[in-house]
Amino acid sequence: MNSEVNVVVVGSIGIDTIETPFEKKHDILGGSLSYACAAASFFTNVGMVGVVGDDFPDDYRSLYKKFGINLDGLQQIDGKTFRWSGVYEDDMINRRTLSTDLNVLETFSPMIPASFQNAPYLLLGNITPELQLNVLDQMKDVQFVAADTMDLWINIARDSLDDVISRVNMLMLNDSEARLLTGKNNLRECADTILSMGPQYVVIKKGEHGAMLVTKDRIFLVPAFPVNTVMDPTGAGDSFAGGFIGRLAEKTHINEAAMRESLLYGSVVASIGVEAFSLDNLVKVSKDDIETRFAALVDMIRL
Amino acid sequence: MNSEVNVVVVGSIGIDTIETPFEKKHDILGGSLSYACAAASFFTNVGMVGVVGDDFPDDYRSLYKKFGINLDGLQQIDGKTFRWSGVYEDDMINRRTLSTDLNVLETFSPMIPASFQNAPYLLLGNITPELQLNVLDQMKDVQFVAADTMDLWINIARDSLDDVISRVNMLMLNDSEARLLTGKNNLRECADTILSMGPQYVVIKKGEHGAMLVTKDRIFLVPAFPVNTVMDPTGAGDSFAGGFIGRLAEKTHINEAAMRESLLYGSVVASIGVEAFSLDNLVKVSKDDIETRFAALVDMIRL
Numbered sequence: 001m002n003s004e005v006n007v008v009v010v011g012s013i014g015i016d017t018i019e020t021p022f023e024k025k026h027d028i029l030g031g032s033l034s035y036a037c038a039a040a041s042f043f044t045n046v047g048m049v050g051v052v053g054d055d056f057p058d059d060y061r062s063l064y065k066k067f068g069i070n071l072d073g074l075q076q077i078d079g080k081t082f083r084w085s086g087v088y089e090d091d092m093i094n095r096r097t098l099s100t101d102l103n104v105l106e107t108f109s110p111m112i113p114a115s116f117q118n119a120p121y122l123l124l125g126n127i128t129p130e131l132q133l134n135v136l137d138q139m140k141d142v143q144f145v146a147a148d149t150m151d152l153w154i155n156i157a158r159d160s161l162d163d164v165i166s167r168v169n170m171l172m173l174n175d176s177e178a179r180l181l182t183g184k185n186n187l188r189e190c191a192d193t194i195l196s197m198g199p200q201y202v203v204i205k206k207g208e209h210g211a212m213l214v215t216k217d218r219i220f221l222v223p224a225f226p227v228n229t230v231m232d233p234t235g236a237g238d239s240f241a242g243g244f245i246g247r248l249a250e251k252t253h254i255n256e257a258a259m260r261e262s263l264l265y266g267s268v269v270a271s272i273g274v275e276a277f278s279l280d281n282l283v284k285v286s287k288d289d290i291e292t293r294f295a296a297l298v299d300m301i302r303l
Numbered sequence: 304m305n306s307e308v309n310v311v312v313v314g315s316i317g318i319d320t321i322e323t324p325f326e327k328k329h330d331i332l333g334g335s336l337s338y339a340c341a342a343a344s345f346f347t348n349v350g351m352v353g354v355v356g357d358d359f360p361d362d363y364r365s366l367y368k369k370f371g372i373n374l375d376g377l378q379q380i381d382g383k384t385f386r387w388s389g390v391y392e393d394d395m396i397n398r399r400t401l402s403t404d405l406n407v408l409e410t411f412s413p414m415i416p417a418s419f420q421n422a423p424y425l426l427l428g429n430i431t432p433e434l435q436l437n438v439l440d441q442m443k444d445v446q447f448v449a450a451d452t453m454d455l456w457i458n459i460a461r462d463s464l465d466d467v468i469s470r471v472n473m474l475m476l477n478d479s480e481a482r483l484l485t486g487k488n489n490l491r492e493c494a495d496t497i498l499s500m501g502p503q504y505v506v507i508k509k510g511e512h513g514a515m516l517v518t519k520d521r522i523f524l525v526p527a528f529p530v531n532t533v534m535d536p537t538g539a540g541d542s543f544a545g546g547f548i549g550r551l552a553e554k555t556h557i558n559e560a561a562m563r564e565s566l567l568y569g570s571v572v573a574s575i576g577v578e579a580f581s582l583d584n585l586v587k588v589s590k591d592d593i594e595t596r597f598a599a600l601v602d603m604i605r606l
Contacts (some may be wrong), residue, residue, distance in 0.1 A: 188529050209512040212529065221526045221603045226491050226515065260606055300524045301604045303563055 005047035006249040007037045008116045008142075009242065010135045011125025012105060013050045013074075013195065017085035018234055018277065020092065022290055026087050028278040031061045032081065032125035032148065033237035038282045039269040040123070040246030042290055049073035049135065051108040054218075066283060069071045074112040079104045093207055121249045123241055128149050129160035133164065136167055139280030144254060145172040146201075148241050154180050154195040155235045162197065170201035172241055178204050186213065190218075197291040205237055218256060222263045225271035225297050232277040235287040238271045239282070268293045309552040311419045311445075312545065313438045315408060316353045316525035320388035321537055321580065322350035323395065327409050328535075332363045334352040335451065336540030340543045340584045342572040343426070343549030344370040345593055350419045352376035352438065354411040356384040365411045368587060375416040382407045384582025395533045396510055424552045426544055427471065429453050430465035439470055447557060449473040449504075451544050455482050467498065473504035475541040475544055481507050490515065491522075504562065508540050512603065516566055521559060525566045528574035528600045535580040535593075539573045542585070545570030 013031030017026050033050045042048040047070040056076060064071060080103040084289055088095045110131055122139055123130040132147060145168040153161045154177060165171055173181065178190040187189035191202045191214035203222075205211045210224040244266030251258040268290055275281045314336030314518050334541040336353040343349040357379060367374060369413045382404040391398045405452040411433055425442055427435040427450035435450060448471040454513060456464050468474055473495055476484065481493040494517035506525075508514045513527040547569030571593055578584045 037322075070472075159372060186533075188531055192398060206512070209509070212472060212565075217531060219603050220605075223526075223604075225523045226524075228491055230489075257606070264606065266570065298606065300522045301603075303524075303560070303567065 003045060005116050005119045005120040006044045006072070007040050007046045007123060007245050008047060008049060008112065008119045008135075008139065009033060009040065009123040009125055009245075010049040010110055010131065011036055011123075011127050011238070012082055013052050013056075013257070014082045014084045014212055015056075016083070016234065016278070017086040017098075018149075018232060019085075020232060021088065021090050022231070023277075029063065029236060030084065030278060032127065032180045032235070032238040034064075034126045034279060035238035035273065036123055036242030036245075037069045037288040038067045038275070038279050039239040039242030039247075039266070041069055042243065042247035042287055043265070044249040046068065046242075047073055049079060049110050049116070050112075051075045051104050052174035052281060053077065053079045053104045056081050063279060063283065064242075066147050067279075069265070070115070072115050073111065075108075075111065077104050077107075081255070086234075088233070092233055101185060110135050110138070117141075120144065121245055122146075123245045124148065124164065125238060125241065128198075129153050129157045129164045132164045133160060136164070143263060144169050144245075144248070146172060146241060146245055148172045148237065149177065151177050151180055165194070168199055170203060171199045172203040172205060172237070174237065178202075178276060188214070188287065189262045205240065207233070207236070210267065211240070211263065213259060215256070220263065221258075222260075223297060223301050224268055225293060225300075227271050227275055230274050233279075236274050239273040240266040240270040243264070265290070265294060268297055306348060307421045308419050308550050309347040310343050310349045310424040310426060311352060311376070311415065311438075311442065312336060312343065312349060312351040312426040312428055312548075313413055313434065314339055314426075314430050314541070315385055315452075316355050316359075317387045318359075318387045319525060319537065319581070320401075321535060322390040323535060324391065324393050325534070326580075328580045333387065333537060335430065335538070335541040337367075337582060338541035339426055339428045339545030339548075340367070341370045341582050342545030342569070342576070343540040343545070343552075344372055345572065345590055346549035346568070347424075347552040348373065349545075349549060350416075350422060352413050352415060352419070354378045354380060354407050354413075356380065356407045358381045359384045363484065364595065366582060366586060370582075375418050376414065377550055378411075378414065380407050380410070386553065386571045389537075391536070395536055402412060413438050413441070420444075421446065425449075426542065426548045426550055427451065427467065428541060432456050432460045432467045433468045436463060436470075439467070442467075447472050447551070448549075449475060449544060449548055451475045451540065454479065454480050454483055468497070469501035471502055473506060474502045474506060475540070477508040477510070477540065477557045481505075491517070505565070508543065510536070510539070513570065514543070514566065515563060518559070523559075523563045525563075525570055526600060526604050527570055528596060528603075530574050530578055533577050536577050537580075537599070539577050542550070542576040543569040543573040545569070552558040568593070569595060571600055
């Protein structure tokens with residue numbers, strides 16, 4: 001692999017404390033950026049744009065390097081790293097946030113290093129729409145931009161979010177967020193409304209039920225791999241987005257077939273990620289493991 | 304089409320009163336048997352085994368005939384037809400039963416007419432396991448049997464249900480029922496447990512999220528067609544089962560490919576059914592409409 005950065009990802013880096021019905025984990029590596037970069041790194045050279053505090057463990061930095069993530073855009077500033085804690089209900093889907101401490105994220109100003117400027121792919125992971133816009137402004141020549149978002153920004157930063165949506169190629173969001181954003185209930189109507197806001201591609205995520213890619217004239221039902229054990233669903237959407245854009249960056253042309261196949265890879269990486277906490281499983285698997293599960297998933301949707 | 308009955312279906316015929324957030328309908332035709340037979344009738348000759356009371360409207364009998372359903376196994380006895388009423392929540396998925404009056408179903412004893420005896424396919428629609436067993440006993444030479452069930456029988460008639468499960472080729476049930484039946488949470492584990500109880504095929508239904516066919520060594524993720532409007536989800540599982548077995552009966556061989564394609568047709572017919580109350584939409588559409596939606600659904604899962 002050529003060492004030039006192909007995919008730039010911006011998002012949050014967090015230190016998470018997560019409780020599931022089975023286990024509680026303290027101070028594990030999380031954040032949309034961590035999951036998305038790790039997932040993308042299986043396919044292409046990925047550059048991380050984010051911030052940590054001076055409490056950020058060296059081990060976690062080493063972990064990023066183990067994935068081969070380019071850290072030129074990772075700032076370390078005085079203060080504490082963003083922290084999140086939450087608890088999952090018995091269904092392992094619904095979760096309750098116990099605490100959120102923005103810490104260094106509050107004053108974060110992303111800087112795209114020179115070595116990232118020519119990257120053709122950009123993933124705006126979940127972070128404030130203002131920061132997503134800031135990054136967009138710094139990457140004028142980017143060819144394909146996918147953006148994730150969350151309910152919080154729909155509720156408190158709608159104008160900036162609309163601005164983001166109008167400037168990206170793809171918006172990824174989950175089903176309840178799509179409904180919140182559009183005020184419609186039916187997901188096809190939600191997608192059509194979002195398409196009219198700018199993007200050519202809308203991906204509506206449905207957790208364990210997969211996702212749906214909607215374009216002007218076609219729909220692709222992205223299957224979720226039925227895993228045997230869900231240990232921790234945190235970051236699944238970010239791994240999905242990262243795996244998708246990483247795989248897409250390997251393609252010569254962006255077309256419907258490339259989109260569909262890349263989304264399937266995203267789904268595969270996400271399914272591997274949820275089988276353990278944090279990046280524990282992603283760091284263990286090889287590209288071959290991903291190919292094996294990809295083949296298995298393809299077999300599950302074959303007529 | 305040859306007029307010999309290829310698929311026999313047993314189940315309930317009901318007169319339903321259904322309330323959704325949008326509309327309330329009184330005394331409409333329902334019951335697992337109505338939906339399943341209507342769905343199967345698009346593909347093959349289907350024979351109905353069921354019971355109605357002397358209050359059963361001629362119009363509904365005519366409707367069955369309009370679908371070309373063979374009514375030789377339809378008994379009319381003194382008393383009232385089975386009645387059910389329920390109300391759907393805003394999500395159009397969860398529902399609350401307001402009343403159930405078994406009426407003539409209480410003393411129903413299914414009789415398989417001579418003209419149905421040689422049918423190779425049997426669908427045991429949702430009805431008491433005792434009645435399902437009774438029908439199985441009357442059709443010794445049947446080649447393929449699919450059975451549906453519900454939480455009620457898992458709770459109050461477990462022994463008979465286990466007997467049914469041990470004698471059928473395929474068990475179809477929804478996700479919460481699969482969990483209730485097996486005491487496991489993960490759907491793959493549920494399916495494996497059910498396979499060990501006898502059937503070669505387990506279909507776990509997930510409502511708007513599709514279904515999953517599990518066999519000893521393969522899984523097929525049955526997609527649900529993303530409809531624009533869900534008017535009434537009642538009977539969707541029955542239409543799915545009926546469309547499936549009707550299509551399967553057209554095949555020369557039962558193999559994995561035939562299963563997968565037939566389940567996809569079942570999914571298509573179910574998606575058409577939920578766009579209106581009762582059989583209102585199914586009676587309006589043609590085989591061509593089904594083929595058109597089938598092609599659209601295939602395009603949505605194509606890589």
